[in-house]
Amino acid sequence: MSSSSGQIFRVTTFGESHGPAVGVIVDGCPPRLALDFADIQPDLDRRRPGQSRLVTQRDEADQIEILSGIWEGSTTGAPIAMQVRNSDQRSPAYDHMADLYRPSHADYTYDAKYGVRSIAGGGRASARETIGRVAAGAVARKLLDVAAGVKVLAWVSAIHTIDATGSIDASTVSRDDIEADPTRCPSPEHATSMTTAIEDARRDGDSLGGIVTCVARNVPVGLGAPVIDKLEADLAKAVMSLPASKGFEIGSGFAGTLMTGRQHNDAFIPGPDGRPRTATNYSGGIQGGISNGEDIVIRVAFKPTATISSPQDTVTRDNEPTTLAAKGRHDPCVLPRAAPMVEAVVLLVLADHWLLQQSVDVLPQLP
Amino acid sequence: MSSSSGQIFRVTTFGESHGPAVGVIVDGCPPRLALDFADIQPDLDRRRPGQSRLVTQRDEADQIEILSGIWEGSTTGAPIAMQVRNSDQRSPAYDHMADLYRPSHADYTYDAKYGVRSIAGGGRASARETIGRVAAGAVARKLLDVAAGVKVLAWVSAIHTIDATGSIDASTVSRDDIEADPTRCPSPEHATSMTTAIEDARRDGDSLGGIVTCVARNVPVGLGAPVIDKLEADLAKAVMSLPASKGFEIGSGFAGTLMTGRQHNDAFIPGPDGRPRTATNYSGGIQGGISNGEDIVIRVAFKPTATISSPQDTVTRDNEPTTLAAKGRHDPCVLPRAAPMVEAVVLLVLADHWLLQQSVDVLPQLP
Amino acid sequence: MSSSSGQIFRVTTFGESHGPAVGVIVDGCPPRLALDFADIQPDLDRRRPGQSRLVTQRDEADQIEILSGIWEGSTTGAPIAMQVRNSDQRSPAYDHMADLYRPSHADYTYDAKYGVRSIAGGGRASARETIGRVAAGAVARKLLDVAAGVKVLAWVSAIHTIDATGSIDASTVSRDDIEADPTRCPSPEHATSMTTAIEDARRDGDSLGGIVTCVARNVPVGLGAPVIDKLEADLAKAVMSLPASKGFEIGSGFAGTLMTGRQHNDAFIPGPDGRPRTATNYSGGIQGGISNGEDIVIRVAFKPTATISSPQDTVTRDNEPTTLAAKGRHDPCVLPRAAPMVEAVVLLVLADHWLLQQSVDVLPQLP
Amino acid sequence: MSSSSGQIFRVTTFGESHGPAVGVIVDGCPPRLALDFADIQPDLDRRRPGQSRLVTQRDEADQIEILSGIWEGSTTGAPIAMQVRNSDQRSPAYDHMADLYRPSHADYTYDAKYGVRSIAGGGRASARETIGRVAAGAVARKLLDVAAGVKVLAWVSAIHTIDATGSIDASTVSRDDIEADPTRCPSPEHATSMTTAIEDARRDGDSLGGIVTCVARNVPVGLGAPVIDKLEADLAKAVMSLPASKGFEIGSGFAGTLMTGRQHNDAFIPGPDGRPRTATNYSGGIQGGISNGEDIVIRVAFKPTATISSPQDTVTRDNEPTTLAAKGRHDPCVLPRAAPMVEAVVLLVLADHWLLQQSVDVLPQLP
Helix, strand or coil: CCEECCCEEEEECCCCCCEEEEEEEECCCCCCEECCCCHHHHHHHHHCCCCCCCCCCCCCCHHHHHHHCCCEEECCCCCCEEEECCCCCCCCCHHHHCCECCCCHHHHHHHHHHHHCHHHHHHHHHHHHHHHHHHHHHHHHHHHHHHHHEEEEEEEEECEEEEEEHCCCCCCCCCCHHHCCCCCCHHHHHHHHHHHHHHHHHHCCCEECCEEEEHHHHHHHHCCCCCCCCHHHHHHHHHHHHHHHEEECCCCHHHHCCCCCHCCCCCCCECCCCCCCCCCCCCCEEECCCCEEEEEEEEEEECCCCCCCCEEEEECCCCEEEECCCCCCCCCCHHHHHHHHHHHHHHHHHHHHHHHHHCCCCCCCCC | CCCCCCCCCCEECCCCCCEEEEEEEEECCCCCCCCCCCHHHHHHHHHCCCCCCCCCCCCCCCCCEEEECCCEEEEEECEEEEEEECCCCHHHHHHHHHHHHCCCCHHHHHHHCCCCCCCHHHHCCCHHHHHHHHHHHHHHHHHHHHHHEEEEEEEEEEEEEECCHHHHCCCCCCCCCCHHHCCCCHHHHHHHHHHHHHHHHHHHHEEEEEEEEEEEEEECCCCCEEEEEEEEHHHHHHCCCCEEEEEEEECCHHHHCCCHHHCCCEEEECCCCCCECCCCCCCCCCCEEEEECCCCEEEEEEEECCCCCCCCECCCCCEEEEECCCCCCCCCHHHHHHHHHHHHHHHHHHHHHHHHHCCCCCCCCCC | CCEEEECCCCCEECCCCCCCCEEEEEEECCCEECCHHHHHHEEEEHCCCCCCCCCCCCCCCCCEECCCEEECCEEECCCEEEEEECCCCCHHHHHHHCCCCCCCCCCCHHHHHCCCCCCCCHHHCCCHHHHHHHHHHHHHHHHHHHHHHCCEEEEEEEEEEEHHHHHHHCCCCCHHHHHHHCCCCCHHHHHHHHHHHHHHHHHHHCEEEEEEEEEEEEECCCCCECEEEEEEHHHHHHCCCCEEEEEECCHHHHHHHHCCCCHHCCEECCCCCEEEEEEECCCCCCCCCCCCCCCCEEEEEEECEEEEEEEEEEEECCCCCCEEECCCCCCCCCCCHHHHHHHHHHHHHHHHHHHHHHHCCCCCCCC | EEECCCCCCEEEEEEECCCCCEEEECCCCCCCCEECHHHHHHHHHHHCCCCCCCCCCCCCCCEEECCCCCCCECCCCCCCCEEECCCCCCCCHHHHCCHHHHHHHHCCHHHHCCCCCCCCCHHHHHHHHHHHHHHHHHHHHHHHHHCCCEEEEEEEEEECEECHHHHHHCCCHHHHHHHCCCCCCHHHHCCCCCCHHHHHHCCCCCCCCEEEEEEECCCCCCCCEEEEHHHHHHHHHHHCCCCCCEEEEEHEEEEEHEEEEEHHCCCCEEEECCCEEEECCCCCCEEECCCCCCCEEEEEECCCCCCCCEEEEEEECCEEEEEECCCCCCCCEHHHHHHHHHHHHHHHHHHHHHHHHCCCCCCCCCC
16 A cells, blocks of 8 residues: 655555544654644544535544644654544444445455455545545645745535536635535535535435635746656646546646637736736646646546445445445535545645755756 | 656656657566567657658657667566667757747746756657657556556547547557557547648647547556555556646546436446456546556546747746747647557556555465 | 655654654555564564663553554554554653753754754654654564564674674574573673673763674575665665664675685575575675575664763853753663664565565566 | 665666666756766766776776756756766676676576576676766766865775775875875875785785775765664665675774763864864764764775686586686776765765755744
C-alpha cells in the first residue's frame, strides 16, 4: 500500500474505519509556523459525518489530537503527528457482508490484492481515511496563507442533473457563500433543488454523484515542476486518489476541445503590477505545468455513492451469485463532504510545490 | 525541474528541442527481457513529425540509439539509456519570438520560474521531450506483453465537434483499425470528417483539439497502491503531464455524474475462470484504486494547439503590448500524434505498478 | 526534517521526548504476515531505559499500542501505525539548560536550523525517537524470518579500551550469549570489565563509547541495488542515522587497508548446494553492492555519551560563555541499548531490499 | 538497479564499461548558474585512467559532451545530460574470464541477481560508471562555490601501512598540495613511500588499499535532515556506494571510541561573528545530523584492488573449481583516482542538502 504524498511537505496517513484510530504524519512542514488545534479542527468538522441531515447520520466527533511537532503554539520542524480515535470501530450492521463483494466498492480488488477481506465499513478504502489528509491539508492551508496569501475554496457545482456551474462565479465565491447551505452549493436556488434530489434519492434507496469545483487564488507565479511533476498533473493525481472520483479537468477541460485555438488561446495583456496577465483563463491558471498567477480552477467528477439500500446482484468470495441488500447508515450523496476533501488535497499539492520552488529560485536573475 | 516518473520502473527524460539531443534513462527494467532497436523504433515512428500530411511537416527521422543496459539482445538490469540526435537544432523562424510570450504556451511561466527565455521551438516544454517517454514506453510495452500479456491501445475519438466515441467499441478496436487512417480515428467516416476539419483549420491559420481514448486489456487483477498511488491517480498524473492535456476521465467519468447509484454500480457476476467479473464497466477497470481485471478505459482531453498562424495579441518580456504572427511549421491538430504519447505514459504506469505488485504478493494466501 | 526510510518497506517515525507520544508508521509491509503485540514488545524492552543498572534509570515501560494495519492477528497490507505514550514528558531537571548549548549535543544545530530551542531531553534528537524504528524493525524481523529465514543479531564488541572483538565468533554467537549480560557483550570476561568501566565512568561523571558488531545470517544471494542503493551503502546510511554513531565498517573495514589484494581477496570455492561460497569473508557478505550469501558483518562506532555530569565550558543562545553542569539521569554508556537499535535499522534495510528484489527476478533465467 | 541519488539535486547515471557510452542526467540544478565544459572536464581529468604512471595505463580521454540543460553558458533549470563515449568498448583480454567468477569482484553477485554475465571489464560495476557521478559532482561544485562558497577537497592519507594522517592538516591542505604528486598524498615524504609501495605491488602482481580523507570547508550551518537523512548518514551512503569502499568515519570515528566523554565533547566557545564555534572538532562538523559550521571531515577506507595478476583459486559459473590469472591493464592501487570520486559524491550530498535547506528556512525567526 502507498500512503504518502509530497516530496517536501510529505504526508503519510494511517488507519481503517474499523481500527482504533486514523491519523497522519506531516513531515517537512517548516518550523516557526503558528499552529494549534483551532487551525485543524474546523476543516475536520466540515468533512465529518453527521454534520447535517444531508450526509450520513453516524455521529462521530472526529476530534483531532496533536501528538508531536508543535511546541508552545509553533511548529518545530519535526514531524506533526495527528490522530482521531474511532468511536465506533465495528458495526454488526456490516457482518452480513463479510462474504460477498459489494458492487463498485473496493471489496473485491482489496481481497484480490491483499488476500484479506476488506472488512466492515470499507476498511482502508473508507472515506474515513481522508481524515488524515484533511488534517494535513489544514496545516498546508495555514502555511500557504501565512507565507504566500494563497486561498483555496471548493464547492459543489453539480449534483446529478442539477448543474449550478453557470450560476457561480469562481473568481468571487466566498467561504460564506459555500457554507450557507449544507449542500455546499453556493447558488441558493440550485442548492434547494439539490437538497430535494438528495432526499429523494435517500428515500428511493438510491444515490447521486456530481461535480466539485475548486479554485486556488493568489497562487504565486512559478509553482510546478515540469515535465513530470507539472502542477496540474499533481493536482490530477491528488484528486483522483480521493474515494469515488472519476474525472478531472483544469481550465477549459473537456469543453475546451470544442473550441478552436483562436478561441481558446489566452491572450496576454500587460498587468498593472508589471507582470503579464491573461485576458481569459481557459488555461485554468497553469501553463506548461507552471502556475501563471491567474486563478487555478479545477473540476472533479464524483460518481454516485456505491452504497445504496436497494437490492443488488453480486457474487460471494467463492464466486457464487447472491443478492446484497445494504443496511447501515450511508451518504446518499458524497458531494457536500467531498468539497473539503478536494480542498485538502489541493492544499497539499500547493504547499509541496511552494516549498519545492524555494530550492529553484536561489541564484540571481540574469540581466 | 522534475523529469522522472515511476518508483520501480523509473524513467528520466532529458533534452530540449533546440539542443543536441533528447533522450531517456529507464532504470529498473528487469533483466533478461529480449529487447532491441526494433522494439523501440516503431513507437517513435508513430509519434514523429512528418509522418503524414496531417501533422507538422518538419521531417525528423527520430532514429533511436541505445547506449546502455542491453547486451546481446537482452536487458541486463542496468539502466537503459536511449537518445535521438536533433537534426534541426535551431530555426531562425523562431528568432522573432525571442522577446515576446506566445499565448497559451509555456514561454511566460518558464521565464518567470527559471529566468531563462524559453527559446526557439519551446525548449523543454516542446512535445519533442516526449520522445524519451515514448521510447521508454516501448520498453514497458515489451515487458508487459512478455510478462503478463497486457495490451495498450490509444486512438483519437474526437476532434473538435466531430465525436466518434459512439462508433468505436473500446473492447474490440485493433491496432490496424487505428493505423488505417492518419487521424488515428478508427471510425472511417469520422476520420474523413476529421481530416477535412484539420485541413480547414490549417488553411484558416487556426487549430483544433480533441479527445484520445486509451484502453489497457488483460491487466492483471491487483495493480494499484491505494490510498495515494491508486492506479487511476497515477494514470491521471501521467496523462496530465503530457503537453496540451486539459482533462482526464476513467470509466464513466464526468458523464457518470448524470447517473444514479443504481444505474452506475457494476454488478458482479460469476466469471467463467472462477473470478468475479462485472456486468458493466462504469468503473473503467479500476475499483478502490486497484485493477479489477476488466478493460481499463480512460479518456484524455487535449486543447487546440496553441501555435496558430493567425495574429494574436500578447505582451513582450517587458510587459508591453504587441502582436504575434507565428511563422514556422506546426501541427494544426496534435491529436494523431498524441495517441502514441498517451499509450506510452499509460504503459509506464502499468509497468511500474506491475513491478511494484511483485513485492506485495509474497506471502501465502490465508485459508 | 526527514523521518522516512525505505522504498517499499517505508518507515516514518514521529515524536519527541517531551511530547505526548512517539511512534511510527510502517507502510508497505506485505499482507498476510502473522503479527501481534508479542512480536513487537520484546525488541522495545531490549532498548528501553531502566532495564538494568548499567543504563539510564528513567523507568519507562514503553508499551506499544498498535493502531492500524493488523486484523485478527495478520497484517492487511495497510499501513501499520504504532505508538508509545510518553509517561514523563518534561522534567524540570532540564529547565536550567533551556538557554545554553550542551556540548556535542544537537542543541545548537537544531536551534540554528529550526530556530526553535531543542528542548528538555533532546526533543526530536533524543534516542527516544528510535522507539519507532525499533518497533518497525520488529515487524521487519518477523517478515524476514517467516519469508526467508534471515536472522540479525547485534552485540557490544568494545567499550572504551576494552575490546572483545577477538573473543567473539560472529558466525556462531547467539541471542542467549548476548543477553547473558546487561552489557550485551557475549564475552563474559570482557563483559565484567566493561561493567566495571561503565560504573567507574558514572561515578566520575564521565561517559564511554564503543563498538557494536552486527551479523545478518542466511541473507539470500542477490539483495542490493547498485550502483547507488548498494546494500552496504544503505546499511551505512541506516546506522549513521542513529544517535551518536561516528563510523561504519563492513567486512574487513579500515583494517582491510593494511592487507594486500592477494591477502584480501575472498577466493571462491564450490559450495555443497551448487552455489559458490567464499573461503574467507573479508567482503563482509556483500560484493558489488549485492549480498553474496555469506554472513553480512558490520561494525558501528558510537562516541562516548555527550551527556556527562562534569562541568563543561559552553555558550548561551546569545553566544556568551557559560558553564554547564548537567543534572538528571543519563546513560554513562549507550552501547548496551545501541545494539538493539543497530539490529532494528539493519532489519529495515534488509526487509526493504528483500521486497525490492521481488520486482527484479520476474523473468525466466536465460539459458 | 538503482542509479539515482538526491532528492532535489537528482543525479542518475547510466552506462557500462563495454557499452557505447557512459553518462549522467543531473535534474534539479537551479537555473542561471554559469556553467560550461571547462567547469566539468578538469574533474574528469583527475579521475581518468592513464593520467600518471601510478594508475591503469588504459588511455581514455574521457571527454565530456553536454547534451542538454545549458543555454548560452548558463543552466536553464532543465535536466543536464552529459556523456562520454567509450573508446575501447571490449577488450579480448577479458574473454577468457567470461565463464568464471573473479574473487572479490561483482561477477558472481551480478550473475546471481541479474542472470546476465557481468561482462568484460566489469560492466556496470566498473569504476567507469563513476564518470557520471564525477561530472555531476563538478556541477555541484560550481553551484556550491557560487552560491555558498563551499570548498571540498579529498586526498590520499594512507596507502597500505604508510599512513600520512598525522602529517596532514585537514584544515589547511590545498588543491595544489594534493595535486603536487600523482599519489594525491599531500605529504611529500609519504607520497614518495607510497609510490614505491605501489610500484612494488604492481611488480609483484599484487595490489594495495588505503584511506581517503575529505574535508568540506565553509559549509553553512544547518544542512542535514534528521532523523533519517542526517548529513553524515547521506555522506556515508554516498561514499559506501563507490566501488571498493569498506569503511566510513566522521570526525573522531572509530578512534573516538577510545576517548571518554570529557575528552571527546567539543566545548562551545563564542565565535567572533556572533555564532558559537567549537574548541575541538571531534564531531567532524556535524552534530545531531546537521552541519555546525566547522569543517566537515570524513575518512573512507578502500580495499586493495580486487584485480591482481597473480593466479587465484576460484570457481566457474558451473561451480567448478578453477584458477584465474588476470591479464589486461589494471590499477594496482585505486586510491589516487578514488580521491576525486569521493569529492564528487560529497559534493552531490552537500548540493542536495543545500537546496533542501532552502525549503526549511522560509518563515521569519521567532523572537
